[in-house]
Amino acid sequence: MKISVKYFANMRDNMGKAGESVEINDGAKVSDVWSSVSDATMPENTLIAVNMEYTNADHVLNDGDELGFFPPVTGG
């Protein structure tokens, strides 16, 4: 299945890109996608959104999902 991955703020800088399309096996979790895009351990404070809703690394993905990885937020 295909997952659209987006990175924001310092995570975009660290990954060197704003996003990418990832092909991964059916039933994959968010953590599986991270392992496929990075050799590093996911930073402990990473926030995760699937289809623009907060979730966690154990979330099971579906084909066409949009997955966002980003650091703690600092708006307002």
Added chain:
Amino acid sequence: MKVVIQEAAFDPWKEVSTYQDENIGAGKHGASVTFVGSMRDFNDGVEGLSQMYLDHYPGMTEKHIEKVIQDALDKWDIIDAMVVHRVGLINPNDAIVLVVVWSEHRAMGFDACRFIINDLKHRAPFWKKEANEDGDRWVEGNTVDETADIHSAEVAATKKTG
């Protein structure tokens, strides 16, 4: 309800009066509680900030703020609320964020306004990058308001348990 994410600078007081005139019935509200967050030229021990870049997650930002306002409308007896938030390049003294809550009485308005701005600070997907003459850096965290609940999940829990 109104949620606007924009790059252009704005006059918060004009936004308040325009929305109020057009959407809040005359004589129906007893309180309009307003929070305006502005850019300082110092932060977290760093002086001489010359500019800030505010990144966000287009689509999720709007969706998240609309949900927070709806949570506030469900939780408190308020009339309406609006949020305007800048993104992109921001200069010192610029308004970054405007939160307004209209209510019949002040207590509900204060509580709802604080709830919304605290969620914006800690849950809405915005990220600040500050610049001074030494370079730039991503801001790592906002100050915490310990007196208020900030998570939408807590509203859901409150509603479930009555």
